[in-house]
Structures are given as structure tokens and as C-alpha cells.
Amino acid sequence: MKSLSFAFMVVVLFNYFINALADNDHYIITLKTKINHNDYDDDQNVKDAVDVFVNDKLNDMYDIIEENKDTYTLENGQMDEKLEELDSIVMNKRHHRSTKLLFINEVNPQNITAIQNFQNLQNLQKRSDNSTEILDDKVEYIPVESKLVSPICPLDSGYAVVIYASDEVIKKVKKLPDIKRCNKSIPSENHANTYYNLDYIQKETNWTNVRVQDRFKNVSRNFYSHLSLVSQSHFDPENTEVYDNTYYYPKTAGQDIDIYFIEETGYFHYDEFDTYNGSRTVTCDAISDTNDGFTELSYDDERRVKGCGVSDRDSSIHGTIVSMTAGGKYTGAAKKANLHIIATSLYTHTELKSLEYIRLHARPNKTIVNISRGGRGYVPEIQEIFTELSRNGVIIFVSGGNEHENCDSNRFRYGGFDDVITVGATEDTIDRDISNGYTFSSYSNYGKCIDIFAPGEVFYPSVGGFYLFEKDGTDYFRDYGTSYATPLVAGIAATIMSEHREIRYNYNLMKKTLIDMSLKDILYGLPDKTVNRFVNNGKRVVLSPNNAYHGCGENSGNYKCSKGCCSKDNKCIEFDGSSVSQSCLVSMGCQSEYSEFCLSNKSTSTSIRLVNNRCGPGYGSCIIKSSRYIDSVGCCSKDGYCGTSSQHCGKGCQSEFGACYSSN
Known part of the structure; x- marks a missing residue:
């Protein structure tokens, strides 16, 4: 028991550490120098004084980097390789008590002589090793070409330097005296297809950082449109001409959120289930089999990491596609969420056992359950455990069903049940007009039971031998149904939870949040008494890949x-x-x-x-x-x-x- 507690604590601490990772980047900092650019170029004394001043500021920044090097940890838990220079430089730097680094300007290396000239003016003598020593103050300068901080050039408004900083480091650097400006180094456009601005999207969404998936963006068949549709408002060709088949999502991407899938099978031998060097969990936790009973898989059982299934399965691929849609590396909405398969036969007693297992292992307010299956007949025991899970901070998503019927009654499993978020589907979009994505599907159930709609057709690496398209050695196929609209919404819920760790999401709050964020009144062909809500992940502005904007507002680049x-x-x-x-x-x-x-x-x-x-x-x-x-x-x-x-x-x-x- 103690070992299990210790293991749990290690996992918690590891997850906390991963969640606190910095987003390392280059920043341009302008220092206050009170000089005219021409004075710097024409007056050697001014140049020497400015170079010494700038070098002192770079030393201050370097000290902050040394003191906060742990904040440079990457997503895989490893230290950023750019900090390797600390091992060599810092050791040399600390040979003497009074030591500073002389940061060489890569573009104009003459700055290395500035300090020497400045010291000579103050009766300094040259020391060995390309460094100088101030006789009075005993300061030694070690020349370095640093990849972490370096001078760039004088400006009319001051002097520009560059620093490679974590979020925490840049916050402390900004507090140093004589800092005039601090801006992230941003990429420039080198072709007409660069049409999105990540800083603008971050401002719109309030995400900590923005990530973009634009694979196949130049293929005109709407591949991955199940993702791109949920990260923008309603596409109108009159406003933006070309559909933006890009998926925008927050960098946290569901990290540290558990998604459980009650499915017949789930197999993980696909790149979609990348664990990013162990920074997330992808496992088959248990099997609830009609023939063999309930089995919790041990940590040394290879089925736990390779995948598993029940003996009496109707489908060997459904659960794999469902879990990909929720958290696949490329096809999923929450690419960093923890994925847990509970392989379960198609009977209510096996489902009840699986739900009880989840109840015992769920982390309150960090757990989502996805059930992409249905049927007819009310099961009060299932309803009661749904209510219990909901009461304990577990959020359950269920598919509305594919019978094209009104599912208001609790006779419809499980779309008509209480304490669950029920998802309906819109029509296919791959190889079709993208506007189909806003059209009520010909198969989805409807009525007051439906809480929200999402794309019903998904695109994924082929798991069944058939394929539509081959790319880089991988075959891709598609499938459709409320079975896939549901994990898509569950994945979006996971990204919301990972972005707002301070909020304790439960069933009621998540349902309200998804409704508030949804696109209203854009769906066509809905039956009476069915909500007109289309899921959205928080990024609403519609962008034009060819930069053509003929309208206004969020449907036209916020023009x-x-x-x-x-x-x-x-x-x-x-x-x-x-x-x-x-x-x-x-x-x-x-x-x-x-x-x-x-x-x-x-x-x-x-x-x-x-x-x-x-x-x-x-x-x-x-x-x-x-x-x-x-x-x-x-x-x-x-x-x-x-x-x-x-x-x-x-x-x-x-x-x-x-x-x-x-x-x-």
C-alpha cells in the first residue's frame, strides 16, 4: 500500500511538473542608452561606454537565466538543449570571485575591444586569455559567443539585445532597470499562405499559447475538417472565399485530464497514441467481459500498453477510432489528454462494472467518460451510477444515437438519460461541400435530449485495411456517426479543463460552458424542439488562406x-x-x-x-x-x-x- 501511495505521489508530482512547463522563446529587448545612433557610430568613446553598459546588462540577464534554469524544461521532461552552454561557461566563469562575461556581437565582433579600450582609459592592463583585469576592482572578463543572450545593434531609441528566455525568466528580466521594450521575436511571412497570426489568436481566445495543425491544408478534400470546423465560426465563401482547414487549439491540449472510454476494444500501435516520452498515459486499464468476467490489467501486462478487447466483440476498430478522435496526436481534439480504455462487452451488467471501476479510480474534476454506444430500454442502475459519477465531479459524454429518431425518452440508451451531455451529429464534409458540416445529418437522433452538435464524420489512419488516401506511408480512411461526434466534444471539454486548471469543472458547469461557447443558430435542417448549437473550442474568427476578406466581424477575419x-x-x-x-x-x-x-x-x-x-x-x-x-x-x-x-x-x-x- 505504501509503495502504491508513493507511486501515486510521483505521478502527481510529475504531472504537476509537466503542467508547469515554460514556453521558451527568443525575445528582443531594447535597453535605454540615451544615445543617438550617429553618436555611437562616430564617437569611439561613446561606443565604448555603450558597449560596456550593454555588456553589464547582458550579464544581469545571464545571472537570471542561471538562477532559473529549471524553468526551461521541455514538454518531454528534458532540459532545453540550449542551456548546455551553462555547463562550460559557468564553470569557467566561477574560477574567480569577481568575473563577468564579455558577450561577443556575432554581427560586429569589434565590441570585444570596447571594454578593453574603456578599461585602458582607466589605467587597466591587459591580461591573458583575451580577458582584462581592472587593477582596482579585480574584475575578469571572459569572452563568449552565447546562444542565450547577445548584443545586436544600436537603435535611435536605444540598444537591441536578444535573450532566449522561459516565461519565468522573461518576467524577471522585464523588472530590471533600463529596460525600454520587450517583445517576442516573431516569424515573418515568406509566402502568401501564411495567413494566421498566433498572437492575435491568443488574444482572441485567451489561451496560454496557441498550437496549429495544418496537415493536408493544401489538399482540397477537407481532410481533418472535423477538427477545423470546431475552431472557427461559420464559414461563408462570400466573406473569405477559401475554407481554412486548419485546427487551432491551446498548447495544453487536455494535459493532465483523464478520458475513459467504454468500448469493446482499443489498440495503440499507431502514432496517434504517442505518449510524448511518457508525458501522458495511454492504457487499457481493465476488461469487463461477458465470458471472462472483470479483470483489472496489471502494470506488467502487455495488453495495458498495447491495447485490449473483449472476447465477444462486434467491432475490433470502433474503440480505437473513438479514442483517436478524442485524443489522437493528429486526429484528436485533446492531443495530450490521458486515454484509458475500459474494454466492455455490449451488456449493461458489464457496463455497470466498468462504470464502478471508473468511480473508484476517477480524479474529481479531472475525469471525462465517453460512451459511444446506444440501444433501447431504461436501466435504472446505470442512471443511478451516472448520477453518482456526476455528483463526484466526473463528466459523462454520450452519443445521441444514429436511428434518426426523437431520443427524448429515457428508453434511449444513453442519449435520453440524465446527468450526461448528449451529442448529435452533422453531415459529412470529406470530398464534399464544407457547408454540409453545418447541416443536420440524415442519421443523427434529435429532440430535447441533444445538448450540442458536432461533426459526425472523422478522418483517421486506417485501422481496418481500407483507405481513401495515402500520405507519407500512412493510409487514411473515414467513418461517421454520433459515435465520433461525441469523443470530439469530449476532447474539446478536456482542452477547456486543461486551460483552466483553477476551475473545478463538473457536469453542470461543463455543460453550461460548452453551451455558452457554442455557435448558435448556424445549423440547417434541424427538426422541431432540437437545440441549434454547434460545438466550438474558443477560437471563433474565420481566416482566409488566400487573405481575401469581403465581409466583416468574426466570420471575415474580424475585419x-x-x-x-x-x-x-x-x-x-x-x-x-x-x-x-x-x-x-x-x-x-x-x-x-x-x-x-x-x-x-x-x-x-x-x-x-x-x-x-x-x-x-x-x-x-x-x-x-x-x-x-x-x-x-x-x-x-x-x-x-x-x-x-x-x-x-x-x-x-x-x-x-x-x-x-x-x-x-
């Missing part, structure tokens, strides 16, 4: 209309007083964030006709209505005239007699 307003359906409309200008009314959904202006909806009066274009008390409104429809919309200026210019619609506009800019 703003240069003239007029951004309508509810993300179209730019120039306000000209015609009936179409009603789209510029706030009450009609005008999006002020992306508009030159929106029109106030405070006006309640209308006119049949106007005399001499006058408006106001005694005259009437600039909103003309000659029948049941509004014919035109205008603004009533402060001096009582109808028009559509800024003089009419802006300051002083009389909102009770016409439209006005909403900013008034």
Missing part, C-alpha cells in the same frame, strides 16, 4: 467595415437611407465593433410623408412607412432636417424622430 455598418450576417452595408439600411440598426443586429457606425433603435415614431424634408416636433419622423413595411430610414438632425450624413446622424441627432449613430 471592420471602412464605410457604413457590419450587419448581423457579417456583410458591410453602406448607409444611404434606403430600406436596406435597416441592417445598420442596433435592433437588427448591427455589430458596432466592426462598423463605422450603427444606428440607434430608440426611435419609435414613423411618418407617412414628410413636408420639405423637415422632422421633429410638429413635422414627424425620418423613418418612412407607407405600408406594413418600412420604406426608408433617415436621421433627424438637431435643426430638424432628414438626411444620412454625419451632420444629420451624429451629434445632436434627434433619436425620437429618426435613426442616430449609436455612439451618440
